[in-house]
Amino acid sequence: MKNTIKKITLAASLVALPFIVSAADSQGGSLMMAATTAVSSAEITGSVPEKLSVSNANVFNRLLKKEKDPNAAPPDDGYHDPANDATTALQPPKVAYEGLPTTEFGNRVDWVKALDSGKLNPRYDRQDPDVEPFVMDLDIVRPVKASVPDVVFPHKPHTQWLHCSNCHPKIFVPQRLSNQINMSAIILGQKCGVCHGKVSFPPTTKSCKKCHSKEKPANWKPPLSEASVKNPWR
Amino acid sequence: MNANTERTAAWKLALLGVIVWVGATLMPQPAQAEYADVVINNYADAAGMRPVVFPHWYHRIRFRCKVCHADLGFKFKAGGNKITMAKIIDGKFCGACHNGEISWSVENCGMCHSGIPGTPTHIAGSTVQQLVAPAYKALKK
Numbered sequence: 066m067k068n069t070i071k072k073i074t075l076a077a078s079l080v081a082l083p084f085i086v087s088a089a090d091s092q093g094g095s096l097m098m099a100a101t102t103a104v105s106s107a108e109i110t111g112s113v114p115e116k117l118s119v120s121n122a123n124v125f126n127r128l129l130k131k132e133k134d135p136n137a138a139p140p141d142d143g144y145h146d147p148a149n150d151a152t153t154a155l156q157p158p159k160v161a162y163e164g165l166p167t168t169e170f171g172n173r174v175d176w177v178k179a180l181d182s183g184k185l186n187p188r189y190d191r192q193d194p195d196v197e198p199f200v201m202d203l204d205i206v207r208p209v210k211a212s213v214p215d216v217v218f219p220h221k222p223h224t225q226w227l228h229c230s231n232c233h234p235k236i237f238v239p240q241r242l243s244n245q246i247n248m249s250a251i252i253l254g255q256k257c258g259v260c261h262g263k264v265s266f267p268p269t270t271k272s273c274k275k276c277h278s279k280e281k282p283a284n285w286k287p288p289l290s291e292a293s294v295k296n297p298w299r
Numbered sequence: 300m301n302a303n304t305e306r307t308a309a310w311k312l313a314l315l316g317v318i319v320w321v322g323a324t325l326m327p328q329p330a331q332a333e334y335a336d337v338v339i340n341n342y343a344d345a346a347g348m349r350p351v352v353f354p355h356w357y358h359r360i361r362f363r364c365k366v367c368h369a370d371l372g373f374k375f376k377a378g379g380n381k382i383t384m385a386k387i388i389d390g391k392f393c394g395a396c397h398n399g400e401i402s403w404s405v406e407n408c409g410m411c412h413s414g415i416p417g418t419p420t421h422i423a424g425s426t427v428q429q430l431v432a433p434a435y436k437a438l439k440k
Contacts, residue, residue, distance in 0.1 A: 128431045133331040144332035144352055144414060144423060151409030158333050158356055171424075172334045172356050187363045191370060191395060198363065228369035252426045253434055259375045262426035264335040264355050 177222040215279040332423035350414035378420035
């Protein structure tokens with residue numbers, strides 16, 4: 066009698082085993098979910114869960130800003146007020162960008178390529194859609210002191226979009242080698258940075274070679290720092 | 300009895316998970332406006348209107364830079380044009396097109412004045428905002 070009871074309980078537990086396991090799984094799942102959500106909420110608030118790091122100062126990627134959806138629709142982009150009735154009437158960028166060539170930075174759209182391929186043909190005149198832009202095809206090579214490739218400035222894509230007077234003579238003196246430009250100035254919004262880094266493609270580690278595109282000669286060596294050359298004890 | 304307490308513990312954990320998840324989704328997300336969108340808040344907040352969010356990408360698809368920045372005289376500077384509604388209804392700046400002829404007219408207040416109140420004048424996603432340390436100190440008054 067006792068044996069049969071044992072057998073029955075064994076059978077019952079065997080039948081019940083998958084359910085128990087699945088229940089445990091779902092429990093584990095909810096725990097995992099709780100853990101991951103705790104991490105994401107910590108990212109948002111800037112606090113760090115104790116278990117993830119030795120101390121709060123030693124968090125991985127402490128200063129790296131996490132990018133969310135780069136082409137969010139107006140109600141979700143954190144800039145437009147969702148309480149404003151007209152916000153939902155605004156066109157979402159993703160709808161407009163469909164079929165346009167993509168890049169990894171800025172709007173994630175290659176605007177120059179879009180224009181060249183004919184997928185975009187924005188007006189050059191406010192009212193007349195038939196006015197053709199005054200395009201000048203002239204490349205300017207700018208030697209660079211550092212070991213990165215030299216800069217080639219192409220007038221063509223710039224004149225396709227802009228007018229000469231937009232840059233000359235206020236931002237750039239229209240004379241070769243008479244403009245002092247450096248990356249710090251650009252990043253802070255001067256010279257090329259008046260547009261690049263604000264509205265046209267930004268200087269990022271992925272876009273360096275869009276401007277720095279002319280390789281240095283094969284025998285080129287970086288100039289030595291004078292302070293080191295003068296030091297006999299180095 | 301023991302199994303019962305375990306089960307309630309599991310339920311509590313599951314409930315906690317759900318609460319944390321709901322809380323995390325309801326938390327305010329970091330701002331991620333479209334690159335080059337310009338927030339213009341020279342006078343809007345002070346006048347009790349939402350700040351203007353100007354979508355550069357939307358206008359770029361339809362007009363080349365030259366139209367606004369050469370023909371209409373928009374300076375390359377967020378908030379640098381000192382645009383007011385008085386200038387717009389006189390056909391200057393936005394009013395050159397937003398006049399009911401080339402584009403919709405000024406009575407559609409909320410189409411431009413759509414920003415979250417209190418947002419300062421700046422360009423969304425600019426390189427200065429990507430810097431880990433501030434580029435310059437805030438001015439003391």
